[in-house]
């Protein structure tokens with residue numbers, strides 16, 4: 495086991511998800527609960543696994559009360575599959591429950607926390623990432639995107655900042671004496687994001703789908719939401735695990751020269767090469783052994799990507815799982831299936847992204 499380490503800005507080592515939920519004082523999500531499991535395969539299959547007040551939000555949504563969804567993106571690079579997780583869920587919920595989705599892009603955050611990233615680069619990545627997000631099929635008129643460095647978030651951020659003490663920020667985020675002061679202020683900005691739908695349209699239930707590493711911001715936002723100067727409802731959250739890297743690391747990330755990532759801009763041959771070369775396999779060393787003993791889908795990355803992303807059909811997934819476990823399906827066959835699925839998704843995504851440019855005006859929030 496590699497020693498785990500997790501902050502909102504970096505994740506490494508083997509993560510014990512259940513332990514985190516406990517430590518953070520959140521609640522494990524009951525994926526066998528029909529209300530939850532019918533909503534999305536990411537919930538049914540345990541990828542979204544923890545929450546705060548999710549069922550209260552869901553009940554409000556189902557009973558026709560005003561609800562919203564908010565999730566954001568820190569634009570430090572071009573996007574890969576792992577970055578899509580909260581947006582995939584938000585888009586599916588928007589379709590099912592017909593609710594507005596708010597999407598702040600924290601180019602300011604990434605400029606402040608990444609020593610080598612210039613502000614201009616963070617802003618450029620923001621513009622590019624926004625097209626990737628729109629390409630997922632969010633509804634125009636019901637989806638509101640803004641960049642921190644071009645939207646007037648400051649008047650809201652000072653309202654949250656006034657309610658967050660320095661010692662709270664220091665304890666929650668592990669700020670160090672040498673941390674630059676922009677970075678120490680940023681938590682007030684993300685708290686303003688989380689409460690943004692209520693700033694805009696009054697007190698109501700908001701759901702914030704996030705990776706579990708972002709939970710410290712939720713705790714702060716929930717702590718201040720009901721303060722008399724705001725008068726809001728505590729926002730709900732639903733936490734995901736991280737999408738593992740190609741070689742089986744706990745989180746897909748762009749370090750190691752891209753041997754762990756599939757970018758949304760990858761070509762069919764890049765995907766094919768990466769899966770064939772790097773995707774950790776649960777298969778046996780020889781075909782003979784594989785046929786005899788079978789493979790292990792639980793540690794096989796091609797299978798994991800099918801499970802969490804690309805094979806939405808439960809029956810097909812179950813058949814692949816049992817065929818691979820029994821040795822009837824080979825690693826080569828499993829990889830080919832995954833490559834074809836990923837490439838079909840990316841082809842459509844890349845076409846949608848080209849089209850997204852012309853509809854940008856329908857999504858960007860005006861002051």
Ligand code: TRP
Nearest residue numbers: 565566567568598600684687704
């Ligand atoms: N900090 C998040 C990240 O690095 C991005 C983000 C900005 C965000 N504002 C948000 C996420 C609000 C959830 C809610 O990925």
